[in-house]
Amino acid sequence: xxxxxxxxxxxxxxxxxxxxxxxxxxxxxxxxxxxxxxxxxxxxxxxxxxxxxxxxxxxxxxxxxxxxxxxxxxxxxxxxxxxxxxxxxxxxxxxxxxxxxxxxxxxxxxxxxxxxxxxxxxxxxxxxxxxxxxxxxxxxxxxxxxxxxxxxxxxxxxxxxxxxxxxxxxxxxxxxxxxxxxxxxxxxxxxxxxxxxxxxxxxxxxxxxxxxxxxxxxxxxxxxxxxxxxxxxxxxxxxxxxxxxxxxxxxxxxxxxxxxxxxxxxxxxxxxxxxxxxxxxxxxxxxxxxxxxxxxxxxxxxxxxxxxxxxxxxxxxxxxxxxxxxxxxxxxxxxxxxxxxxxxxxxxxxxxxx
Numbered sequence: 129x130x131x132x133x134x135x136x137x138x139x140x141x142x143x144x145x146x147x148x149x150x151x152x153x154x155x156x157x158x159x160x161x162x163x164x165x166x167x168x169x170x171x172x173x174x175x176x177x178x179x180x181x182x183x184x185x186x187x188x189x190x191x192x193x194x195x196x197x198x199x200x201x202x203x204x205x206x207x208x209x210x211x212x213x214x215x216x217x218x219x220x221x222x223x224x225x226x227x228x229x230x231x232x233x234x235x236x237x238x239x240x241x242x243x244x245x246x247x248x249x250x251x252x253x254x255x256x257x258x259x260x261x262x263x264x265x266x267x268x269x270x271x272x273x274x275x276x277x278x279x280x281x282x283x284x285x286x287x288x289x290x291x292x293x294x295x296x297x298x299x300x301x302x303x304x305x306x307x308x309x310x311x312x313x314x315x316x317x318x319x320x321x322x323x324x325x326x327x328x329x330x331x332x333x334x335x336x337x338x339x340x341x342x343x344x345x346x347x348x349x350x351x352x353x354x355x356x357x358x359x360x361x362x363x364x365x366x367x368x369x370x371x372x373x374x375x376x377x378x379x380x381x382x383x384x385x386x387x388x389x390x391x392x393x394x395x396x397x398x399x400x401x402x403x404x405x406x407x408x409x410x411x412x413x414x415x416x417x418x419x420x421x422x423x424x425x426x427x428x429x430x431x432x433x434x435x436x437x438x439x440x441x442x443x444x445x446x447x448x449x450x451x452x453x454x455x456x457x458x459x460x461x462x463x464x465x466x467x468x469x470x471x472x473x474x475x476x477x478x479x480x481x482x
Contacts, residue, residue, distance in 0.1 A: 182219025
């Protein structure tokens with residue numbers, strides 16, 4: 129079977145709710161990433177055989193196949209197809225899985241995996257909320273209700289359950305969140321995100337323009353005392369807005385090819401996709417699935433956690449990576465930041481051969 133290689137990566141800097149990216153239509157924001165991937169590789173746009181794009185809230189400006197709409201807003205030719213993926217928080221990661229599987233099978237040689245979400249313009253829960261208001265029913269069917277009676281599936285509930293299940297205190301979560309910001313600040317100031325970020329032009333309320341290049345969710349003036357003083361999300365809980373990922377606007381993408389695609393592009397790969405694993409879990413606690421998926425992935429790949437030099441865990445709430453670190457024994461110095469990263473990007477990517 130052919131190998132899958134990543135030859136280019138690009139992303140916008142994240143934007144806060146109502147922040148610097150709120151004036152961008154999500155299709156145009158994703159298009160900026162698609163155009164950047166073409167520019168970074170020098171690829172003939174017609175070489176792109178598919179665009180697979182993750183998006184959770186596929187309603188309004190993100191409806192009607194946001195992947196295809198992003199293509200039409202970009203410089204890619206109309207011949208390039210696109211499809212949108214909804215695996216909730218794992219949507220963009222699943223886009224990468226499908227792209228890698230396509231080039232590994234040989235059915236395609238060059239695919240873009242991407243993701244976009246404007247949580248300002250298409251707020252969290254929009255598809256189900258609008259449907260309910262229109263009298264179009266609810267996703268929880270009678271069979272689901274019978275299996276999970278009187279249960280409201282919620283990440284907020286799951287995050288608190290995670291903290292209890294894995295013996296995490298509020299101090300543990302606050303300290304992790306503070307350190308996450310410190311890592312994001314250090315990485316930004318050192319210019320480590322510079323190469324991957326696509327500069328995006330923004331227009332201020334007064335009509336002046338600027339370029340958005342720094343993740344807006346990073347609190348450069350953060351203090352541990354300030355984090356500890358943030359109000360609890362739930363009464364008697366342990367999590368606050370400071371220990372949860374931001375409501376974010378942004379887009380990202382990677383170009384994935386096989387050996388044939390490498391030769392056609394005439395460039396060296398950045399990384400090789402080493403292994404792909406997907407796993408479901410308890411939908412009530414829901415957020416501890418990455419812990420079990422990591423164990424399965426390591427077993428299937430014949431690897432140990434110490435074989436991984438850099439890892440990234442979906443940090444929807446601080447209780448998730450903190451529990452993951454506790455159960456896996458992974459070295460925290462090999463992690464990225466919650467403040468700068470709000471969704472998974474490149475799982476199980478090994479350094480490419482020179």
